[in-house]
Amino acid sequence: MEEIACPGFKAAGVAAGLKKNGHKDVGIIFSETPAAIAGVFTKNKVKASCVRLCQERITSGKAQAIIANSGNANCCTGDRGMRDTMELSALVSQHLGINDEAVFVASTGVIGVPLPVDKIKSAVPHLIGALSENGFSDFAESIMTTDTSRKIISRQGRVDGKRFTVTGIAKGSGMICPDMATMLCFVCSDIGASPDVLNKILSRAVDKSFNKITVDGDTSTNDMALIMSNGLSEIELTRTSHMDAFQNELDVVLKGLAREIVKDGEGATKLVEIEIKGALSDEDARLAAETVAHSSLVKTALFGQDANWGRIIAAVGRAGIHIDQDRIDIYFDNVKAVSDGARSSHASAEQDATRVLRKPEFTITVDLNIGQGSAAILTCDFSVDYVKINADYRT
Numbered sequence: 001m002e003e004i005a006c007p008g009f010k011a012a013g014v015a016a017g018l019k020k021n022g023h024k025d026v027g028i029i030f031s032e033t034p035a036a037i038a039g040v041f042t043k044n045k046v047k048a049s050c051v052r053l054c055q056e057r058i059t060s061g062k063a064q065a066i067i068a069n070s071g072n073a074n075c076c077t078g079d080r081g082m083r084d085t086m087e088l089s090a091l092v093s094q095h096l097g098i099n100d101e102a103v104f105v106a107s108t109g110v111i112g113v114p115l116p117v118d119k120i121k122s123a124v125p126h127l128i129g130a131l132s133e134n135g136f137s138d139f140a141e142s143i144m145t146t147d148t149s150r151k152i153i154s155r156q157g158r159v160d161g162k163r164f165t166v167t168g169i170a171k172g173s174g175m176i177c178p179d180m181a182t183m184l185c186f187v188c189s190d191i192g193a194s195p196d197v198l199n200k201i202l203s204r205a206v207d208k209s210f211n212k213i214t215v216d217g218d219t220s221t222n223d224m225a226l227i228m229s230n231g232l233s234e235i236e237l238t239r240t241s242h243m244d245a246f247q248n249e250l251d252v253v254l255k256g257l258a259r260e261i262v263k264d265g266e267g268a269t270k271l272v273e274i275e276i277k278g279a280l281s282d283e284d285a286r287l288a289a290e291t292v293a294h295s296s297l298v299k300t301a302l303f304g305q306d307a308n309w310g311r312i313i314a315a316v317g318r319a320g321i322h323i324d325q326d327r328i329d330i331y332f333d334n335v336k337a338v339s340d341g342a343r344s345s346h347a348s349a350e351q352d353a354t355r356v357l358r359k360p361e362f363t364i365t366v367d368l369n370i371g372q373g374s375a376a377i378l379t380c381d382f383s384v385d386y387v388k389i390n391a392d393y394r395t
Contacts, residue, residue, distance in 0.1 A: 006166075007230075010132055014127050018070065018120070024141045026127055027141075028065060033064075033230050034230075035063055035230040036063075036195045037198070039225060039227070040224065042221060057104060058195075067089070067092050068184060070145050072107060073221060074115040077112065084114070088117065092128075096128065136169060140152045143171040143184055148264055152168070153257055154166065159242050164189065164233040166253050168250075171184050185225035186228075188229075189246075191231070191246055192233065192235055193229050193246075205254045209251070209255045210261075212378065227250075258378065262379065263380070268383065269380075269381055270361070271378065272302055274366075276366050277365065278371060280371040280373055281373040286375040287320060289377040292315040292364070295312075309330050309338050316368075322370070331363075332364055335349060335355075336349065
């Protein structure tokens with residue numbers, strides 16, 4: 001993987017012994033100068049101590065470091081969980097010589113198991129010593145759980161002859177669903193922006209990306225997306241044109257990371273876009289898209305390469321939206337398998353649709369033909385490996 005960097009930021013990832021396989025499991029991102037910060041957090045009402053601490057600290061709009069671990073969620077661990085989270089924060093702030101309130105903490109892994117904080121504490125000096133401008137790949141590896149690949153994207157934009165950078169790192173493979181998911185995302189940029197502006201731009205980008213994907217319909221307790229911006233580019237987001245340019249680059253980064261998460265879904269063999277159009281409203285289209293994308297019966301059919309459109313139309317029918325079943329058309333890519341709510345009369349439609357399902361990536365389009373509403377969501381199939389991965393996740 002090519003080296004990824006972002007001006008004014010350093011990162012690192014090391015093995016502290018939280019994972020049985022000895023892989024990297026603790027990482028850090030450090031802004032050499034104080035940065036503005038914004039974040040989006042899980043909507044699950046059960047929240048890990050790190051999420052609660054970050055939600056409290058983010059009100060200041062200031063940050064300088066993020067420490068993250070995988071292998072342990074440090075969630076539902078009582079008062080000890082919060083004490084451990086705050087102890088790690090204090091230790092990082094002491095080693096970096098920064099304000100404790102400027103340190104943010106993230107965890108991911110098994111719920112309900114006390115964090116082996118002593119292992120992390122022992123690794124912190126090595127972690128700080130490993131900080132490097134080119135350490136983002138190591139950080140990306142350190143936050144992986146059931147992920148099979150690092151997820152990291154960096155882009156550059158330009159306004160008024162000046163260049164800015166947006167670098168995003170994410171993890172996620174299972175328990176992925178709109179309204180965040182079992183995912184962490186950290187974005188660094190040298191743009192200059194107020195926390196309020198950052199929050200609006202990040203929220204819009206998350207709605208277009210992480211809130212439009214699903215692997216299995218589950219959400220978790222530790223999810224967060226944080227963005228830090230240090231202003232070193234000398235570009236300030238005070239003009240609409242500058243905001244639009246930054247929004248565009250951030251959108252591309254987060255959409256790319258979201259796509260990688262679904263593509264790397266636990267045991268997944270197919271990356272599928274579910275597109276609903278012709279609905280009475282965009283909200284109706286969204287509800288239908290999510291219902292189809294979450295359907296276990298649809299997802300197992302995708303794994304079996306079975307063009308079982310009956311499961312798709314049945315899912316649309318239980319989405320709680322207005323439909324006219326006699327007007328519904330369904331396409332696998334450009335193959336029309338259903339016309340006016342019934343099997344296509346084209347003799348080769350079934351075979352042609354099956355050929356589409358043999359591909360690793362394709363689109364299923366459901367046209368309700370009753371309005372102008374539309375929406376799309378990325379999903380994947382359910383394979384035998386998904387069951388195996390989650391059946392013995394803790395063992």
